[in-house]
Amino acid sequence: MGASVSVSDSPLPLPTPDPPLPTHMFAINPTDPAPIWRQIEEGVRRMIALGALQPGASVPSVRDLAKDLRVNPNTVARAYQRLTEGGVLAVKRGEGTYVADVPVQPRKNERNEALRDAAIRYASTAISVGSGLEDAVDEVESAYERVVREHRRKA
Amino acid sequence: MGASVSVSDSPLPLPTPDPPLPTHMFAINPTDPAPIWRQIEEGVRRMIALGALQPGASVPSVRDLAKDLRVNPNTVARAYQRLTEGGVLAVKRGEGTYVADVPVQPRKNERNEALRDAAIRYASTAISVGSGLEDAVDEVESAYERVVREHRRKA
DNA sequence: CGACGTGTACTAGATACCTAATACAGTAAG
DNA sequence: CTTACTGTATTAGGTATCTAGTACACGTCG
Known part of the structure; x- marks a missing residue:
């Protein structure tokens, strides 16, 4: 289409920064209408149900998982809080969060x-x-x- | 621990006004994280796929369906617009909306x-x-x- | 013609969610 | 004690959705 334009290619506006893209734990689907905190909550429950996270095991810190999933720490905190209230996780204040000894199914x-x-x-x-x-x-x-x-x- | 209170039972606070509750076409789930206009869009597609709405049949007017589902007319209009753009519905301006003659699957x-x-x-x-x-x-x-x-x- | 119903468009407000930034309390390790 | 990390709480801003109300252009019927 463009004739003989010799201009160097546009400097890539970089609409997607697209950095590491780790996906260590599980994936978050931004297009899913379900809230992200619910996807995280369900993801943790899924890993426990599959044995990937066993009772007593430690889960990533709020900030670490947030960085891993590239979401806000507040969003992860909300999911962890709900899981704690539900008896799925147990938090040792100042130390970390762990899978409950008797993970309620x-x-x-x-x-x-x-x-x-x-x-x-x-x-x-x-x-x-x-x-x-x-x-x-x-x-x-x-x-x-x-x-x-x-x-x-x-x- | 009120002692011997003889007050008559609370007069049923009626937290749910719960008027007619028609559900003529299909049901809308307010707790579903999916937007209402998407639920409506999917519901119409579902009825067409099941033969409950055949090609050429007329669908309820925006205001009627909105009153039926107890949602805002704008929400129904949005669903109808998307279905029209997708070739599922055909609108005769000033007259009404109908199922497309050749409903695209x-x-x-x-x-x-x-x-x-x-x-x-x-x-x-x-x-x-x-x-x-x-x-x-x-x-x-x-x-x-x-x-x-x-x-x-x-x- | 006028009255009515049709889809469509627009503004405004309320709510939920996600993000950002900051601050605080508790624990472990140096 | 100091440092670093943990979960938790707060405030603010941006976006998407749903709602409410109003208005317009078009077609049908009396």
Whole structure:
């Protein structure tokens, strides 16, 4: 299109600074409408459920994890606070935060309730994009194994 | 620890005005982090995919659907606009809005992409609540049939 | 013609979330 | 004690969403 312009390429406005991009613990999806603090909360619960974080193990400090995920420390602090209130984490003031000795697994009631709620959301979107039940199930199986494999790789 | 207070029971503070509660078309979940206009957009797509809304059928007016769902007309208008831009709906100005004659179904690429994305979110929450793959799949099958049945009942 | 319903556009306010920066209290190591 | 790190609290600003109210252009019907 441009004729014989000999100007050196535009100096790259760098819309994306895109520095290290570590993803040590788990990933944060900025496009997900769910709040970041909820994604962090769920991520920690996921790692505990998968055994990547065992009872008594120490979790990264608020500032470290914030730097790792490239979010604000306040956001991580909010997730840690909720996990502490829920009995998932235990904080030794001035020392650090650890996985609770007896990591509470959600009661079967609320566990099924949360799962059912998520299933309805997933089924709804599956139907809205014209997917059948079999395709939806296949995709879940694939995604489940992928998430497990991804966490095992980092454990 | 009030002693022998004989005051009649509190007159039911009625924290939820809870008026008609119609739910003619589909339901809106205020606790869902997804924006309401996206829930509406997905709901219309869902009804078309299930045949509850056939090509050429008229959809409720912006104000009617807004009153039905108890949301602001602007929110419904935003959803209708996106559906019109996407070729799902067609608007006859001053007359009304109708389902497009050739309702576009998402390309297989973006359809699979959206489905895969939703599947990852669902699998993640399933793992985080300590659910196994089988339970997660069972819940999806149950939810899928429930959504279909619910829409058939209103069609 | 006028009245009504349609989609659309605009302003303004309220709320939730994320970010930034700073400060404080407690613990461990030098 | 001093230093460094921990979680926690506070204030401020920016962005996105939802709400409310109003106004306009278009088409149908009486």
